[in-house]
Structure formats: structure tokens, C-alpha cells
Amino acid sequence: MHAERVYDRGLKCLRVLLSALLAVSATPLFANSLGDHRMSFNIPVQAMDTALVAFAGQAHVQLVVATNALKGLPASGVAGDYDPPTALTILLRDTGLEFQFTGPETVTVRPKSSTK
Amino acid sequence: MNTFDPHTSLDEQAAYWFLRLRENDVEPDEIEAAFIWQSQSAAHFEAFRRVKAFWASSSGLAAPPLPDITGVGGLRDSGHYGSRGWAIAASIVLAVAVGGYLGFYQSTDKPDLAVRGTATPRAPVAAQPDLSDQYATAPGENRTIALADGSEVVLGGASTITVSYSATFRRINLVVGEALFRVQKDAARPFLVDSAGGETQAVGTVFDVHRGVDSVTVTVVEGVVRVQPDIARVSSDSAITARLAAGHQVSYSPQKQFGPIKQASAEHATAWQNGELTFVDKSLADVVIDLNRYSQRPIVVVDEGLKSFRVTGMVTIAKMDEWLRAMEKNIPIKVVMSKDRIVLMDRSEALPKK
Numbered sequence: 001m002h003a004e005r006v007y008d009r010g011l012k013c014l015r016v017l018l019s020a021l022l023a024v025s026a027t028p029l030f031a032n033s034l035g036d037h038r039m040s041f042n043i044p045v046q047a048m049d050t051a052l053v054a055f056a057g058q059a060h061v062q063l064v065v066a067t068n069a070l071k072g073l074p075a076s077g078v079a080g081d082y083d084p085p086t087a088l089t090i091l092l093r094d095t096g097l098e099f100q101f102t103g104p105e106t107v108t109v110r111p112k113s114s115t116k
Numbered sequence: 117m118n119t120f121d122p123h124t125s126l127d128e129q130a131a132y133w134f135l136r137l138r139e140n141d142v143e144p145d146e147i148e149a150a151f152i153w154q155s156q157s158a159a160h161f162e163a164f165r166r167v168k169a170f171w172a173s174s175s176g177l178a179a180p181p182l183p184d185i186t187g188v189g190g191l192r193d194s195g196h197y198g199s200r201g202w203a204i205a206a207s208i209v210l211a212v213a214v215g216g217y218l219g220f221y222q223s224t225d226k227p228d229l230a231v232r233g234t235a236t237p238r239a240p241v242a243a244q245p246d247l248s249d250q251y252a253t254a255p256g257e258n259r260t261i262a263l264a265d266g267s268e269v270v271l272g273g274a275s276t277i278t279v280s281y282s283a284t285f286r287r288i289n290l291v292v293g294e295a296l297f298r299v300q301k302d303a304a305r306p307f308l309v310d311s312a313g314g315e316t317q318a319v320g321t322v323f324d325v326h327r328g329v330d331s332v333t334v335t336v337v338e339g340v341v342r343v344q345p346d347i348a349r350v351s352s353d354s355a356i357t358a359r360l361a362a363g364h365q366v367s368y369s370p371q372k373q374f375g376p377i378k379q380a381s382a383e384h385a386t387a388w389q390n391g392e393l394t395f396v397d398k399s400l401a402d403v404v405i406d407l408n409r410y411s412q413r414p415i416v417v418v419d420e421g422l423k424s425f426r427v428t429g430m431v432t433i434a435k436m437d438e439w440l441r442a443m444e445k446n447i448p449i450k451v452v453m454s455k456d457r458i459v460l461m462d463r464s465e466a467l468p469k470k
Contacts, residue, residue, distance in 0.1 A: 049428045053384055053394050056430035060392075064443045067397040067426035100445075103438050108446040 041087045043078045048095070051075035052109060055091055059084040062106040069097070069111050129153065130163035248280040253293070256410045256433070258389060266300035267307065272388050273409035281305075293409055294326040296337070296386055313370030314345040323360075324385045328402045331369035335385035336360045343368065393431045400425045404460070411436055411458070419462040422449065 043054045048070045056063035061084055078090050088099050088107065098112045133150040154164045253259050255274040262268055264281060271277060275293020279286075283305070288297070290311035299307045301320030309316040309325050311332045316325060321339025325332065334343050343358045345368045358366045358377055365380030384394040393410070395403050401423035404415050410433045417423050425447065431439045440458065444451045452459040 049396050050381065050384075052428060053396055053430055054381065057384060057387060057392065057394065060432075062430055062432050062435060062439045062442065064427065064429040064439060064446055066447050067428045070428065102442040102445055103435075105432070105435065106438050106442045108442050110446055 038081045038083050040081050041078045043075070043087075043091065045077045046075055048073040048075040048097075051077070051091060055084075055088060056107075059087065060105065061101075062103075063109070064106075065109040069109070073097075126159060126163040127167065130160070130167040134164065134167045248278050250276065250278045252276040255408065256412065263300075265302060265305075268298040270296040270298075270389055272296075275409065290325050290327055290332075292327060294324065294388065294406075296322070296324045296389065298322045299339075313347070314343065314368045317342040317344070324382070326385070328367075329399070329405055330371070331367045331375075333365060333367045333385075334360065335365040335380050335382055336362050337382040337386060338362050343374075345374065346370070387430075391433045393433065395427055395429050395431075397426050397428055399423060400427055400460070403427050407431065407436060413453075413455075413457050415440075415458045415460065417460045419460075422460065422462050425449075 039059065041055070041058055043051055043058065046054075049065075049067060052063055052065060052070075052075070055061075055078070073095055075091055075095075076093075078087050082090070084107075085099075085101070088109075092099060092109065096112050097109055099107050099109045101107050133153055136150070154160050251259075251261050251269070251271060253271045253273055253275050257273055259271050260268060261271060263279060263286075265286060267286070269277065269279075269288070272294035275295060276291040277295055278289045278291065281287070286302070286305050286307045288295075288307070288309045290309060295309075297307070297309065297318070299318045299321050303319055307318045309318075311325055311327050314332055316323065316334050318339065318341040321341055322337040323339075323341050324335045324337065326335070334341065340359060340361050343360060343366055345356060347356070347370075356374055358374055360366055360377060363379055363382060364377050365385065366377045367375040384396070387394050388406075393406050395406075400417060404417055407415050427443075427447070429439070429443075437453065440451045440453075440460075443449060448463040450461045450463045452461065
């Protein structure tokens with residue numbers, strides 16, 4: 001009985017792990033669908049929180065981030081024609097932050113996991 | 117003073133004001149007169165802009181501090197004006213407002229608005245008893261309401277205002293929600309927006325008032341407004357009155373003092389009109405109040421601790437569920453969607469206890 005439950009738990013963990021892996025591997029897929037769309041960005045130098053909101057507004061992608069993850073970081077701006085993932089990559093360069101598209105038009109930003 | 121010979125071209129008149137504004141002995145009421153001159157029509161505004169551009173290109177001077185009397189240049193043309201130029205412009209705009217409550221209409225690079233500001237003056241509305249009308253929107257509904265004086269209110273989802281006009285004032289009460297006001301110029305009747313223990317005064321401007329969980333946020337899109345919490349009137353402490361120019365934002369609450377005046381994107385603050393909600397470092401409680409004004413199903417936060425979690429982001433109203441799912445991946449939160457409501461709970465609470 002007890003052993004069975006442990007086994008169940010193990011399976012569950014495996015499932016969670018698998019789905020997480022799938023989510024990660026799916027990211028480039030979403031990124032690619034957006035990658036075809038170069039658009040004009042004009043995000044001046046400012047605080048990272050408002051810069052990210054500006055990015056979301058200009059790219060028309062949904063954004064969600066825990067404010068405390070941004071730690072009051074400044075953002076160097078982005079200006080020019082880019083696809084949204086590239087623009088976001090530039091915006092987050094050297095900040096210790098990373099992004100993940102959780103859907104075709106929805107992105108989250110968080111601190112880089114220490115394994116990377 | 118300052119009446120021009122009818123043969124003087126608009127450009128010459130514009131040049132006069134342009135140069136006058138640069139002189140050291142320019143009087144506050146001349147700055148006001150320049151405002152009024154420039155706001156007469158889109159052509160006046162354009163002439164002034166032309167002279168300014170001509171000066172900048174021909175003198176080759178790196179923008180000596182010219183008061184940007186449009187008040188919007190600093191915001192829209194951020195490429196041309198550094199923040200210092202903007203500060204100067206803002207201070208001039210504010211200086212004008214300090215003299216009293218002056219009736220000027222902020223011209224703009226949007227011709228429709230500029231023209232509206234100079235339309236043939238409407239006949240003064242006859243003195244009326246204090247009639248109060250109420251307007252309310254359903255969740256998810258944005259509605260534009262034309263008021264008797266030509267002003268316009270864009271009411272956000274699940275929002276309510278009452279409107280009462282008299283011969284001496286135009287008074288709106290934002291009972292709940294959010295509204296964007298485009299105010300028709302009428303110096304004789306200030307436009308007052310009351311909300312949660314504070315008042316925003318305008319003469320001819322565009323501004324957004326947002327009522328949150330425990331504070332009210334005012335964002336100026338064009339022109340200048342004055343924001344005064346009720347306690348300022350009671351305590352006669354005039355120091356706690358904020359004068360805001362375009363691109364400025366302030367929050368107040370009945371309990372707490374004024375927050376600092378911040379630079380804020382008018383675009384972000386009014387994105388709700390286009391079905392997008394933006395949040396810069398807001399508590400989850402505040403975010404959920406706004407989402408609920410557009411959500412088909414009520415969203416409920418069950419854990420008190422979660423309500424103060426700070427969130428930054430942008431939500432497309434039509435894709436709110438997708439946004440909530442994204443939040444679940446990024447924030448220690450569990451989203452439970454059922455047919456008639458959406459529950460947000462602390463993820464640790466959602467896990468079976470050991």
C-alpha cells in the first residue's frame with residue numbers, strides 16, 4: 001500500500017517533469033511564430049518595470065512578471081526593427097533575467113535559473 | 117496688447133511669440149497669451165511649430181531652453197527634447213497655472229482635438245439647478261459619453277460616474293472604476309472630478325482618473341490639472357495640492373498622503389480603451405479589481421497574503437485566461453477556473469499538506 005503510493009508519487013513527479021520539459025521545448029515554437037514579425041521598437045532608457053510594459057505595448061504581447069524579480073533594475077533601451085523575442089533579448093541582456101513565451105502572444109520574465 | 121495687424125501673417129505672429137517667450141522679461145500673462153494664441157486653431161499651432169523647427173535648424177544651436185508651450189512636445193517628441201528640456205517646459209506650464217486658475221487649452225498635434233478646442237464658443241449653459249445624471253457601464257463595456265458642454269468621458273468597464281453641471285462648475289464624481297476625460301475649455305466653469313476623498317480640477321485638458329483598492333490615480337494626457345485631497349481643504353494646507361502637466365501622474369488616498377508626482381506614460385494609462393490593461397508594480401488586489409471590471413467571470417483572491425504580491429505586466433482583455441495561466445507559471449499562485457468564477461490561491465496552500 002505504502003510502496004504503491006510512493007510509486008504513484010514518483011510517476012506524478014515524472015509527469016510534471018515531462019510536461020515542464022515539453023513547455024520549455026515548445027518555447028522556440030512560439031518564438032518562431034513571432035519571429036516572423038519584425039516591428040518597430042522605441043523603448044527609451046528607463047526602469048525595467050516600465051520598459052517591459054512598454055515592450056508589451058509595442059509588441060502587443062501579454063506580459064507578466066513579479067515586480068520583486070526586477071529588483072529595481074534599469075533597462076537600456078531598444079530602438080529599431082526587430083521581432084519581439086529579439087527585442088526582448090536585447091532589453092534583458094546582462095540583467096540576469098530571462099523570458100519565456102507561455103503562449104503565442106504571452107510572455108513571462110523571471111530571474112535566470114542558476115543552472116543556466 | 118498683442119493684437120496683431122490683420123495683415124500680419126500667421127508665421128510672423130508665431131515668430132513674435134516664439135521670440136518673446138525667449139526674452140528674459142517675459143511676463144507670466146504673456147506666456148498665457150502665447151498659449152491662447154497658439155490654441156486658436158490647428159493653423160496657429162502649426163505655425164508655431166514651424167517657427168520653432170526653423171529656428172532649431174537655422175541657428176544650429178543645440179536647443180537653448182525654449183519653453184515648450186505645447187506641453188505635449190516633451191512627451192511625444194522625446195527624441196527632440198531631453199528630460200531637462202521637458203522639465204523646463206513643465207515648470208513653465210506649472211508656473212502659468214500657479215497664478216490662479218487660468219483658462220487655456222493645450223493645443224495638440226492631433227488636429228481633431230486642436231480643432232475641438234477652438235470650435236465656435238458654445239452659448240453659455242443657462243444657470244440650472246444642480247441636476248445630477250448617473251452613467252454606469254457593465255463589466256467589459258467601454259462607453260463614450262458626450263456631456264452637455266461638449267466635453268467627453270470615456271468610461272471604462274464596470275465604472276460609474278455622476279455628472280452635475282451648474283453655472284459655476286462642472287462636477288463629476290467617479291464612484292467606481294476608471295474614466296478618461298476630454299474637457300471642453302470653459303474658464304468660467306472649472307471641471308472637477310471627485311473621487312475617494314480628493315478632487316481633480318481642470319479647465320481644458322485630457323486626463324485619466326483611476327480608482328483602485330485604496331487609492332486614486334490621476335494621469336494627465338494633455339494640459340494641466342490640479343489635484344487636491346479633501347484634507348487639503350479642511351486643514352487649509354495648500355502645500356498638499358499637486359499640479360500635474362502632461363505625462364505626469366499622482367496617486368492619493370483618503371488615508372495616506374499624496375504619493376510622489378511621477379513621469380508616467382499616458383499611453384499605458386489609457387491603453388484600457390484599446391482592450392489592454394497595464395500594471396506597473398501593482399498589488400495583486402489592485403490588478404484583480406481592474407481585471408474584474410472586464411472579466412466575464414469574477415476573479416477572487418482567497419489568500420490575504422497574496423493580495424499584496426506586486427505584479428508588473430500587460431493584459432489583453434480578450435486573452436485574460438491565457439494571462440492568468442502565464443501568471444501561474446511565474447508566480448507562486450494557483451489558478452482554479454470554474455464555470456462561474458476564477459479563484460487565485462497561494463500555491464503552497466493548494467498543495468496537499470504533509
